[in-house]
Amino acid sequence: MRKQRSVKQYKIGAVCRFPSQTGTPDEGKKIFSLNDITWRIFRIMAEFVEGFELLSTTKKEISIYGSTRAKQGSPPYEEARKLGRLLGKAGYTVITGGGPGIMEAGNRGAYEAGAESIGLNIQLPKEQRTNPYITKSHGFHYFFSRKVMLAASAQAYVFCHGGVGTLDEFLEILTLIQTKKMQRVPVICLGKEFWLPIVDGIFKKHLYDKYKTISPEDLALITVVDSAQEAFAIIRRTKERTIF
Structure with a gap:
C-alpha cells in the first residue's frame, strides 16, 4: 500500500517574495510587505482609470505599432508617417506607444494633418523619450496596463517593422481576437518585405501547413499590405469600435 503523502498547509504570511529586475537568482530577491503590494495594486488601478479617461475623450482611434529604431527618411518611417497623415486628414485619432521610430512617424503624420495624436508612453530604466508630435499623452509604469x-x-491595428515588443503586441492582439475576448477588427501588417516571411513562412507554412496548430480562420485575421494607401483603404471600410 502506497504511503500517502502529507499535504503541507501554508498561510499567507506578512511578506511575499518577488524577483527583482536585476541580479542573480540568489542575489535578486526582494521582500515586499503586503502593504507595498497593496499600493502597487492601487497604482495599477489608477493607470487603468486614467487611461480609460483619456480614451473617453477621443474617437475613431487607430493604433499603430512598430520599432523605436526606425529612422526618419527610411521607408518604414516614411510609410508610417504617410499613414498617420492620411488618417489624420480623414478625422481619425492616431494612437501609438508615444516613443521614437515608427511611433513617432505615426504621431507625426497625424500631427501634421492637424488631427488628434495620442502617445501612451512607458517608464523604463533607460528612459524612452516621448516624441514631440503628440497632442495628448499618458505615461505608464506597467507594460500590461499600457497594452x-x-x-x-x-x-484597426497597424503593425509596421518592429522587434520583440512589436511581435509581442501583434501576437497578443491576434490571440484576443482568435479567442473572442476582443471584438474582431482589422489586423494590418504594413510592409510585405518584413511581414510576408513571418506570416507566410511561420504562420502559414510552419504552423498551418506543417503542424496544423492554427486554422484557416486564424490566418484570415491577418492582412499584409505594402503601402500606407492600402492600409488606409482597409481602415476606411471599418466602423467605429463600440466594445472592447
Missing part, C-alpha cells in the same frame, strides 16, 4: 489602453478602443 490594454493601446488595444482597448482601436477600430
Whole structure:
C-alpha cells in the first residue's frame, strides 16, 4: 500500500517574495510587505482609470505599432508617417506607444494633418523619450496596463517593422481576437518585405501547413499590405469600435 503523502498547509504570511529586475537568482530577491503590494495594486488601478479617461475623450482611434529604431527618411518611417497623415486628414485619432521610430512617424503624420495624436508612453530604466508630435499623452509604469489602453478602443491595428515588443503586441492582439475576448477588427501588417516571411513562412507554412496548430480562420485575421494607401483603404471600410 502506497504511503500517502502529507499535504503541507501554508498561510499567507506578512511578506511575499518577488524577483527583482536585476541580479542573480540568489542575489535578486526582494521582500515586499503586503502593504507595498497593496499600493502597487492601487497604482495599477489608477493607470487603468486614467487611461480609460483619456480614451473617453477621443474617437475613431487607430493604433499603430512598430520599432523605436526606425529612422526618419527610411521607408518604414516614411510609410508610417504617410499613414498617420492620411488618417489624420480623414478625422481619425492616431494612437501609438508615444516613443521614437515608427511611433513617432505615426504621431507625426497625424500631427501634421492637424488631427488628434495620442502617445501612451512607458517608464523604463533607460528612459524612452516621448516624441514631440503628440497632442495628448499618458505615461505608464506597467507594460500590461499600457497594452490594454493601446488595444482597448482601436477600430484597426497597424503593425509596421518592429522587434520583440512589436511581435509581442501583434501576437497578443491576434490571440484576443482568435479567442473572442476582443471584438474582431482589422489586423494590418504594413510592409510585405518584413511581414510576408513571418506570416507566410511561420504562420502559414510552419504552423498551418506543417503542424496544423492554427486554422484557416486564424490566418484570415491577418492582412499584409505594402503601402500606407492600402492600409488606409482597409481602415476606411471599418466602423467605429463600440466594445472592447
